[in-house]
Amino acid sequence: MRGQAFIKQTFEKGLYRTTWNVQACVEYFPMRNSELLIFAHLLYKGHHLTRRAQALGSTSPDTQRISVGLVYSIPVF
Secondary structure: OOOOOOOOOOOOOOOOOEEEEEEEEEEEEEOOOOOOEEEEEEEEEEEEOOOOOOOOOOOOOOOEEEEEEEEOOOOHH
C-alpha cells in the first residue's frame, strides 16, 4: 500500500515509570463571620523514569502549579 507505514514494536514487561503527587493548601479567613476566603494551593507531580523508559527516548514531564485566589459567598437572604 502506498503512503502507509506500520512499525511493530514490542515492549518488555516491567516498570517504566513511577509517579509522585504532592499537594499543599492554605486557607485564610481574614474577618470573623465573613464569607471571604483567601487561599493558596501548591501542586507538584513528578515522574521518575526507569532506564527502560529512558532508552525509548522518554522525557520526565514534571509539572508544578501554584494557585492563589479568593472566594466570596454573597449572602442572599
